[in-house]
Amino acid sequence: MSMPLRSSYPVPVEDLIPTARKLAADLGTVPSRNRIMKEFRIGADKARAIRDALTEPTPDPTPEPAAPHLKAVENRTDLEPTASDDEMPSAPREGASPQVTPPTDLGTVAETTQPEEVPAAAARDANPIRSWPVLLLALPAFVAVWSGWVGLGELTGFGVVHPLPGIADSFTINSAITLPIGVETYAAFALRVWLSGQVPVPARRFAKWSALSALVLGALGQVAYHLLDAAGVTQAPWWITTVVACLPVAVLGMGAALAHLIHLQPTENGEK
Structure with missing residues (x-):
């Protein structure tokens, strides 16, 4: 055609x-x-x-x-x-008046740019908060916490073990170090997840309460060790031993649960 x-x-x-x-x-x-x-x-x-x-x-x-x-x-x-x-x-039709682009409304541009946020962002870039003082704060705390947990672990039955029997009999490790590594590391990790604001709501809620619980347990562990040491006790009571023996298992469960909640996918209705 x-x-x-x-x-x-x-x-x-x-x-x-x-x-x-x-x-x-x-x-x-x-x-x-x-x-x-x-x-x-x-x-x-x-x-x-x-x-x-x-x-x-x-x-x-x-x-x-x-x-x-x-x-x-x-x-x-x-x-x-x-x-x-x-x-x-399109070319203008004959006899039609030419279209003139209206001038830009300066008031609208001023509202969209939000000038009040620019000085705040510039101030953050010009004077960023340094994190190196945290290292100075963490060093003495690490020494005190480490010694307290290791000492409490030895009072509750933790000690030198052979983790590779028949393979490397000469290799030994003090199992008491599992307490400061597990409890305090999880507390710091959960605190970071809670304050980041970049995780789903269930993960943030769980991180908040588990971080606070881990910090409280860490404080109680330090108090228990120093009281027992000051009293000259060489063997902790059975209920303290029970609580301390359950800490590695509890830390493992909370860490696995928090890692799962961080990667939680939204449901069909869009909620997390």
Whole structure:
């Protein structure tokens, strides 16, 4: 079928729909978007709009005649290739007043930029909070906590063991070091997860309460050791031994649960 040549002005989609319906009637089916682009020499957006119009039910199936200006375009032979309709802006019609872009509302721009946040961000970048003082605070605390947990572990039955019997009999390790490593490391990790604000709500809630519980247990462990040591006790009471013996298992369970909650995926209703 004879298709219209390209015009210097983009042809509206409404004027191309009747011709596209005639093409669909000749083909016996709705043409694809690529076929419409090829036949009418238009862009992908216009072709998609025409195809959507063809798939919609229409009350008047009779194809409408082509627009008069399309017939005039068919008889013109002095047309030169131009850019695609999607790239070329529409030229103003004769007699129409030119459109003037209104000036930018400076008040709106000022509201969107939110200048009050810029000085705060600049201040953070200019004067960042250093974290090296934490090392000075942690060093003496580490020595005191380590010695207290190791001492309490020795009073409750923790001591030198052979972890590789028959493989490396000479290799020994003091199992009392598992207490400061497990309890205090988990407390620091859970505290970091709680204050980060980058984890799901259940993980943050669990990290909060487990971190506080671990810190309280650590404090009670230090108090128990120093009281027993000051009293000259060489063997802790059975209930202190029971609590201390359960700490490694409790730390393992809390650590595994927190790691699972951190990677918790949202449910079907979007909640976490």
